[in-house]
Amino acid sequence: MQPLDDKKIGLLKEKAHDIRVSIIEMLVSAGSGHSAGPLGMADIFSALYFHILKHDPKVPTWPGRDRLVVSNGHICPVLYAAMAHSGYFPVSELLTLRKFGSRLQGHPHRDFLPMLETSSGPLGSGLSQAVGMALADRLDRGKDSGRFFYCVMSDGELDEGQSWEAVLLAGKEKLGNLIAIVDRNNIQIDGFTEDVMPLGSVAHKFESFGWHVEEIDGHNFEAIVESVGRAQAVFDGPSVIVARTIPGKGVSYMERDFKWHGNPPGTAIPGEPDPKEQAKIALHDLRTLDGQIEHE
Amino acid sequence: MTKDLHLNPKLFDKDVEKNATRTGFGHGLVLAGDKNADVVALCADLTESTQMHFFRDKFPARFFEMGVAEQNMASVASGMSAMGKIPFIASYAMFSPGRNWEQIRTTICYNNRHVIIAGSHAGVSVGPDGGSHQALEDIALARVLPRMTVISPCDAIEARKAVLASVDMEGPVYIRLARNKTPVMTTNETPFEIGKAQMFYDSSFPQGRPVGIIATGPLLHKALKVAEQLKKEKISVQVWNFATIKPLDEKALVEIAKNCGAIVTVEEHQIAGGLGSAVSECLAQNFPVPIEFIGVRDQFGQSGTPEELIEHYGLGESNIAEAIKKVISRK
Ligand SMILES: Cc1ncc(C[n+]2csc(CCOP(=O)(O)OP(=O)(O)O)c2C)c(N)n1
Ligand SMILES: [Mg+2]
Numbered sequence: 001m002q003p004l005d006d007k008k009i010g011l012l013k014e015k016a017h018d019i020r021v022s023i024i025e026m027l028v029s030a031g032s033g034h035s036a037g038p039l040g041m042a043d044i045f046s047a048l049y050f051h052i053l054k055h056d057p058k059v060p061t062w063p064g065r066d067r068l069v070v071s072n073g074h075i076c077p078v079l080y081a082a083m084a085h086s087g088y089f090p091v092s093e094l095l096t097l098r099k100f101g102s103r104l105q106g107h108p109h110r111d112f113l114p115m116l117e118t119s120s121g122p123l124g125s126g127l128s129q130a131v132g133m134a135l136a137d138r139l140d141r142g143k144d145s146g147r148f149f150y151c152v153m154s155d156g157e158l159d160e161g162q163s164w165e166a167v168l169l170a171g172k173e174k175l176g177n178l179i180a181i182v183d184r185n186n187i188q189i190d191g192f193t194e195d196v197m198p199l200g201s202v203a204h205k206f207e208s209f210g211w212h213v214e215e216i217d218g219h220n221f222e223a224i225v226e227s228v229g230r231a232q233a234v235f236d237g238p239s240v241i242v243a244r245t246i247p248g249k250g251v252s253y254m255e256r257d258f259k260w261h262g263n264p265p266g267t268a269i270p271g272e273p274d275p276k277e278q279a280k281i282a283l284h285d286l287r288t289l290d291g292q293i294e295h296e
Numbered sequence: 297m298t299k300d301l302h303l304n305p306k307l308f309d310k311d312v313e314k315n316a317t318r319t320g321f322g323h324g325l326v327l328a329g330d331k332n333a334d335v336v337a338l339c340a341d342l343t344e345s346t347q348m349h350f351f352r353d354k355f356p357a358r359f360f361e362m363g364v365a366e367q368n369m370a371s372v373a374s375g376m377s378a379m380g381k382i383p384f385i386a387s388y389a390m391f392s393p394g395r396n397w398e399q400i401r402t403t404i405c406y407n408n409r410h411v412i413i414a415g416s417h418a419g420v421s422v423g424p425d426g427g428s429h430q431a432l433e434d435i436a437l438a439r440v441l442p443r444m445t446v447i448s449p450c451d452a453i454e455a456r457k458a459v460l461a462s463v464d465m466e467g468p469v470y471i472r473l474a475r476n477k478t479p480v481m482t483t484n485e486t487p488f489e490i491g492k493a494q495m496f497y498d499s500s501f502p503q504g505r506p507v508g509i510i511a512t513g514p515l516l517h518k519a520l521k522v523a524e525q526l527k528k529e530k531i532s533v534q535v536w537n538f539a540t541i542k543p544l545d546e547k548a549l550v551e552i553a554k555n556c557g558a559i560v561t562v563e564e565h566q567i568a569g570g571l572g573s574a575v576s577e578c579l580a581q582n583f584p585v586p587i588e589f590i591g592v593r594d595q596f597g598q599s600g601t602p603e604e605l606i607e608h609y610g611l612g613e614s615n616i617a618e619a620i621k622k623v624i625s626r627k
Contacts, residue, residue: 032424073428098424100600100608106426109598121428122390123364156341159363189341190361196341197363 001052001232004225008051012221015085016046020250020286022081022094027264028279030098033106036247036260037154038078040185040218044152044243045082047224054147057087060115066147067117067133071126072154072183073107074262080104088115124160127151127180131170134178143176148232151180156188159197164209170238171210178238179231180211183218185247187258206240218243251282298495302485307517308524314477317514318416320452321473322347324459325384329355332463338373338385340366346386346416346473366391370399370411377409382463389415389431393470397437404468405441412462413438416473418448419513419564420592420609421602423476430597436569438470439542445490446542448472448563448571450516451480454539457488465490474564476602478514481537493545496520497535499527506532507620508556510549512541512563512571515590515611519562522616533620541571546578553583558623560588564611567591586626588619 002008019042027033049055054066070079077097084091089103096102103113107121118129130151137145157163170178182202190196199205203213212234214227224243231239247261248254259269265278273281297303306312329335329351337355339348341364352359362369366387373383385392393400393413404411415434422430438446445465449455455473462469481496482488493510497520500506511519516537523533534556538545553559559579561572572589579585592609606612 030424098426098599100598100604102599106424106599107428109427109596111427111596112598119428121426122395156364159341159365161365161367188364189345190339190343196361197365 001225001229004051004222009221012046012050015050016042017286018085019046019078019081021283022084022091023077024251024265024279024282024286026077026081026094026097028266029095031264031266033077033098033264034074034262035251035254035264036187036257037072037075037183037185039251039254040245040247040249041075041078041152041183042249043219043221044181044224044245045078047221048150049082049086051225052228053150057083060088064147067130067149069117069126069130069133069149069151070108071120071151072123072157073120075154075183076104076108079108123154123157124162126153127163127166127170130178130180131166131173131175134175135173137177138175143235145177147177149178151178152183153180154183155185155193155199155202158182158199158202167206167209167211174210174236175238176235179228180238180240182240182242183245184242185245187247187261189258189261191258202242210237212237212239214239214241216241216243218245219249250286252285253278253281297497301487301494301496302483303496304481304483307479307481307520312479315452315480316474316477317449317452317455318347318473318475320449320455321414321459321471322350324456325351326354327456328459328463329358331460332382334380334382335463336360336376336381336383338362338369338383340364340369340387340391342387342416345388346414348386366396367399370396371403373411374403374407374409377411378407382410382412384412384414386414386416388429389418389434389472390429393434393437394431400468401441405443408443408467410466410468412469412471414471414473417475418472419474420597420605420611421474421476421514421564422597423602423605424599426599427597432566432592432597433569434472435541435563435565435571436573439569439574441468443467444542445469445540446472447490447540448512449539450513450537451478451482453480453482453484453486454488458490458539461488461490472513474514479517481517481520488539491540491543491545493540493548494537495534496537497523497533499523500532500534501530504532506534506556507623508552508559509533509535509616509620510538510552510559510561510571510575511535512538515562515564518613519616522613522620526617526620531620531624538571541574544574544578546582549575549578550582553579553585556585558586558627560590560616560619560623562590562616565591567593586623588623590616590619
């Protein structure tokens with residue numbers, strides 16, 4: 001991985017901004033879908049697709065690529081937007097999200113978009129698949145195959161027992177090629193995670209299962225890239241990056257509000273702006289912030 | 297239309313009232329909670345989607361938020377049932393009874409616990425969320441379990457009645473629910489009994505025998521519309537509501553086979569393992585007749601509008617009409 005300089009940070013911010021704008025446009029065009037998670041993860045996806053991942057958008061199945069498993073499939077608007085902006089497919093295709101015949105299914109499906117590493121939507125099974133890939137890679141190519149297996153997952157899906165079954169196994173197998181990134185945004189559908197099912201310290205839990213743990217501000221590009229760098233350097237066990245993010249990041253009325261988990265701009269929700277104005281406000285918010293505000 | 301069933305007289309109107317079966321479930325659960333203090337409700341982070349929030353708001357102490365943990369939810373319900381509670385557990389059908397099938401099998405069915413499993417968002421009519429969320433296998437999963445009662449209500453009113461009736465049952469019950477608002481075909485006065493099929497419509501002409509349509513769930517409305525349209529072509533059709541898939545009303549079914557001599561089954565589910573299979577299993581043994589199946593043919597769902605998907609997967613009115621004509625030619 002290249003070191004980050006100011007110029008690159010500027011580019012990552014710009015791409016994150018473009019990704020967020022695309023997310024709003026896609027959701028408005030679809031008329032349904034998830035807002036909060038995708039907006040909150042835009043900085044991490046910008047860092048992944050424009051800096052961290054070893055990949056070739058023109059040859060998506062290049063065997064030497066890193067693998068990215070997106071376990072929380074409902075955040076696919078950010079995945080699709082990052083893929084489009086990095087050249088996997090035309091940005092214009094983003095507006096087909098969730099429509100009949102689109103490659104961009106409501107939750108990622110490899111039948112329609114074979115360049116995805118996996119299909120997802122049902123929560124809690126992504127980490128197991130990433131563990132399987134990482135184990136197979138170690139079997140074939142030894143410990144130092146030079147590629148990494150990333151798994152993006154959510155805090156909500158840590159409620160699932162299977163998540164912890166995979167955490168146990170990865171610890172047992174000392175999978176140094178595995179890097180999980182947990183979107184610790186503190187929301188799920190029914191409310192704040194600590195009300196629905198308190199997770200307490202995600203970091204301590206992973207640590208006690210033998211994982212190397214990084215806790216970062218998921219909107220700080222230096223923190224994102226440096227933590228991945230340290231995780232890559234840990235050879236004798238799996239790493240998790242607990243990324244604190246703001247759900248709905250960049251859109252004033254959505255930030256930190258679980259009601260925007262699964263609703264697109266244009267939804268009538270008590271206490272929220274007029275549905276007809278929501279898309280306009282969202283795009284205006286994104287433009288004026290323009291990625292310039294830092295959350296240190 | 298069958299008179300003594302008190303069906304909705306506006307059934308065939310363009311502006312027929314629509315409501316989601318999941319909403320009927322939500323209202324029914326509140327009524328059940330009122331009637332019986334042992335009724336408790338458990339949900340896996342989908343409280344509004346499954347419409348359990350009505351119950352949560354009225355009986356907060358008897359509502360338990362499980363988080364996204366369907367397997368745990370099933371077995372916790374089993375434990376509560378062991379202590380005399382009557383637990384309802386709710387999620388999307390894909391995850392309950394999908395993900396937690398073995399927990400349901402062992403901790404609920406094997407123990408013969410009176411737990412009611414409400415699976416919402418069944419069928420392709422879930423729409424834009426796509427195939428990962430469209431349960432097309434849940435009837436099969438539930439039906440195959442010993443002791444399980446399987447109910448697939450045709451509308452919101454019937455769903456409400458199914459909830460109340462299942463409280464008075466014994467053993468495990470699965471209630472299949474849908475996300476979308478669909479036509480209300482029954483009324484408060486329509487009788488409902490678990491295990492009893494009902495003939496909603498009969499256009500039998502004096503000449504020739506009718507085709508028997510065996511339908512379950514909201515697609516029943518499409519079957520009724522087709523039957524009404526085919527009247528113009530003087531094709532006789534009987535339309536039956538099989539809200540209970542298990543125990544199957546075998547007595548009624550064999551009678552239908554004898555009277556009609558040809559059957560079309562209609563469901564928003566895989567043909568394999570669903571209502572069509574149940575009907576075939578019964579008739580193959582008791583009174584074999586030609587059967588055509590309306591259902592999903594070994595495929596996964598995908599994103600689209602509910603109507604687009606109903607058409608794409610061959611579950612629409614034109615498909616039902618074709619199946620009727622085909623089965624007549626096979627008589
Ligand atoms: C196994 C399973 N159960 C339930 C769901 C329904 N569901 C979709 S997202 C979600 C909430 C999960 O919380 P999180 O991923 O943290 O949401 P976010 O922070 O992205 O809003 C639930 C329960 C699902 N997709 N999969
Ligand atoms: Mg979350």
